[in-house]
Amino acid sequence: MTNCKKKVLYDTMSNKVYVWDDHMQITAPPEKKPFILSGKPEEKSPDRNVEEERGGWGNKLDFLMSCISLSVGLGNVWRFPYLCYKNGGGTFLITYHIAMFICGIPLFFQEIAIGQYLGSGGMTFVGQLCPILKGVGYASMTIVFFLDVYYCVIIAWTLFYIFSSFSSTLPWSECEMLLSDIRMSLVRDAMSTHQIRSVNNNSNTLGQWWNSENCFVKDNTTTFNVSSIISRNSSSAVEEFFDRRVLSITSGLEDIGGFQWHLFIALIVGWIMVYGIIRKGLHQSGKIMWFTACFPYVILLIMLVRAVTLEGAGTGLLYYITPQWEALLTPGPWMDGASQILFAYSIGCGALPALGSYNTFHHNSYKDAVITCIVNTSTSVIAGIVTFSILGHLALEQNTEVGSVVNSGPGLVFITYPQVVLRLPGSSFWAAIFFFMLLLLGIDSEFCLVESFITGILDNWSQSLRPHRHLFTLAVCVVMFLLGIPMITQGGMYIFQLVDYYSASGMSLLWVCFFQTIAISWFFGVDRLGDCIEKMMGIRPGLFWRISWKYIAPILMAVIFISQCFEYQRLSYGSYEYPLWADIIGLGISFSSMLWIPVYIIYYVFSQPGSLLENFKKGLKSNIAQRKVSVCDKSTGELLSQSQNNIV
Numbered sequence: 001m002t003n004c005k006k007k008v009l010y011d012t013m014s015n016k017v018y019v020w021d022d023h024m025q026i027t028a029p030p031e032k033k034p035f036i037l038s039g040k041p042e043e044k045s046p047d048r049n050v051e052e053e054r055g056g057w058g059n060k061l062d063f064l065m066s067c068i069s070l071s072v073g074l075g076n077v078w079r080f081p082y083l084c085y086k087n088g089g090g091t092f093l094i095t096y097h098i099a100m101f102i103c104g105i106p107l108f109f110q111e112i113a114i115g116q117y118l119g120s121g122g123m124t125f126v127g128q129l130c131p132i133l134k135g136v137g138y139a140s141m142t143i144v145f146f147l148d149v150y151y152c153v154i155i156a157w158t159l160f161y162i163f164s165s166f167s168s169t170l171p172w173s174e175c176e177m178l179l180s181d182i183r184m185s186l187v188r189d190a191m192s193t194h195q196i197r198s199v200n201n202n203s204n205t206l207g208q209w210w211n212s213e214n215c216f217v218k219d220n221t222t223t224f225n226v227s228s229i230i231s232r233n234s235s236s237a238v239e240e241f242f243d244r245r246v247l248s249i250t251s252g253l254e255d256i257g258g259f260q261w262h263l264f265i266a267l268i269v270g271w272i273m274v275y276g277i278i279r280k281g282l283h284q285s286g287k288i289m290w291f292t293a294c295f296p297y298v299i300l301l302i303m304l305v306r307a308v309t310l311e312g313a314g315t316g317l318l319y320y321i322t323p324q325w326e327a328l329l330t331p332g333p334w335m336d337g338a339s340q341i342l343f344a345y346s347i348g349c350g351a352l353p354a355l356g357s358y359n360t361f362h363h364n365s366y367k368d369a370v371i372t373c374i375v376n377t378s379t380s381v382i383a384g385i386v387t388f389s390i391l392g393h394l395a396l397e398q399n400t401e402v403g404s405v406v407n408s409g410p411g412l413v414f415i416t417y418p419q420v421v422l423r424l425p426g427s428s429f430w431a432a433i434f435f436f437m438l439l440l441l442g443i444d445s446e447f448c449l450v451e452s453f454i455t456g457i458l459d460n461w462s463q464s465l466r467p468h469r470h471l472f473t474l475a476v477c478v479v480m481f482l483l484g485i486p487m488i489t490q491g492g493m494y495i496f497q498l499v500d501y502y503s504a505s506g507m508s509l510l511w512v513c514f515f516q517t518i519a520i521s522w523f524f525g526v527d528r529l530g531d532c533i534e535k536m537m538g539i540r541p542g543l544f545w546r547i548s549w550k551y552i553a554p555i556l557m558a559v560i561f562i563s564q565c566f567e568y569q570r571l572s573y574g575s576y577e578y579p580l581w582a583d584i585i586g587l588g589i590s591f592s593s594m595l596w597i598p599v600y601i602i603y604y605v606f607s608q609p610g611s612l613l614e615n616f617k618k619g620l621k622s623n624i625a626q627r628k629v630s631v632c633d634k635s636t637g638e639l640l641s642q643s644q645n646n647i648v
Helices: 060-072 074-086 088-119 125-129 137-165 181-194 239-248 261-278 282-308 313-321 325-329 331-344 353-355 366-397 413-422 429-460 462-488 490-505 507-537 543-566 580-594 596-607 612-619
Strands: 005-013 016-020 025-028
Touching: 025 325, 060 282, 060 353, 060 366, 060 429, 074 088, 074 137, 074 331, 074 366, 074 413, 074 429, 088 125, 088 313, 088 325, 088 331, 088 353, 088 543, 125 137, 125 507, 137 239, 137 261, 137 413, 137 429, 137 462, 137 490, 137 507, 137 580, 137 596, 239 366, 239 413, 261 429, 282 313, 282 366, 282 413, 282 429, 282 490, 282 612, 313 429, 331 507, 331 543, 353 429, 366 413, 366 507, 429 462, 429 543, 462 490, 490 580, 507 543, 507 580, 507 596, 580 596, 596 612
Parallel strands: none
Antiparallel strands: 005 016, 016 025
């Protein structure tokens, strides 16, 4: 990589600076003011040359791998399948892909480009574009804060599964139950026809101590209706291991239960890992991203090959791709499809602008954005294929419909994938490898999100906090760890789902993304955004991008949000219906982020000098100045052309 060598000569007669390099001669007056796209410059023009303070990526591919690590994570393998299952398979796929094309990809690129242009993270960039909507930054940071708290709980579950995998016999491969004489005779009848496993020794117990009398384990080589012999309420050993051993779940939110030390220790380990990675800043973790972004695909492909060859997999896949057309007339699938795109792509949480802010000014992030979105969606689809293949197999075993084989919820991935592991040779080894993969997906998403929260705070209070970055990072991790402790109690799953549903997905995320898109596309303007992108990358967004940014994406989000408000449904977990007071608390969690936007609007118009109407109009105007850029692009050392006049 060659450096751009420059020679500088100052002419006192003409008061000009002459700069020579290997390519051409450039003339520029000293102290040249930046070119203004429109409007008047602010008193203090933002400075893009922040790499000295913020640091930067080691190379271009580090940024791409960081984007993949952020967007491809538990949202794809953990959240996508259970939302798809909840909404009837094919119905969700339709809403998901529509939202992806008209919202996901355009907004993903928009956020990265803005962050790269401004050189700032999620809490500050909207306020620079539209001062009156600065509350969007505070709202997004609130969402990220809640998300960081409960994401590490999933990491704790995963760590416990990894620990449990180090045994010759996987603990979720067997059942233990004390059977009545009648039930035992039914089991022995099934044994006589080689339809279920033999009973351990001559006792009336099977497998592990934490299982109930409804637990069953079916032999791998048979197709047999176990539920008709044991109980219509039968459950697999995998389900009972997650519910009764990992969670020790209680009957409801009213019974919080006791403290679980195994998850407490796992939660501590999870936060130590997160802090250790981000201690020096995300931009210095690029090499770690290479492994965390690539390794999970190796394991996921192994799971895919085994899952699609299971007996009954075809039934599950048919359910996966077959839509229920009448469900498309209800807002639920549209809400979940749009929110999953925003969630999986990490849109509206400030993480993408934070990553983009570490790029050099002329980095072509358009290619990175498109590649990341394609990889993200492909990962979700593959994870769905694996999950629904397993669900089809379980439905065949239990002689039931795919739609009712298990409860749709946050634990779906911990029920389906271990079923595949049991059917692989050397199941203990593959269990450890799979959950290590899940750990990587959780860790790389978690430390990207924690870093985006820290970056947003530091950008807003840089002078006081940036010198103490390490201490501040430690304090943030400790606070988030303490807030996650209630979610690892025996009733913690109910708290977990309450926070997941109301804080970091659904209505609150749509609300924040709507106002963020309005601030960028309307008040800053898609034409000015196009000018910024052209100046940075030499390409200009085409008609599709401008229409999506300005009209389609905000209209779709507004329609889904309003429809959901009119057809609001109470939260449930399986057959358990949350009490009214829990939903009220959940709405309070949503409002804790959503209210930042209207509250800051009121604060702005009352705090500025002048009339309320004048202040309101003033707050809608953006005066962002285009940056001075160096003659040499820092990433390549080559002189950039002024414009390539390309349209994308």
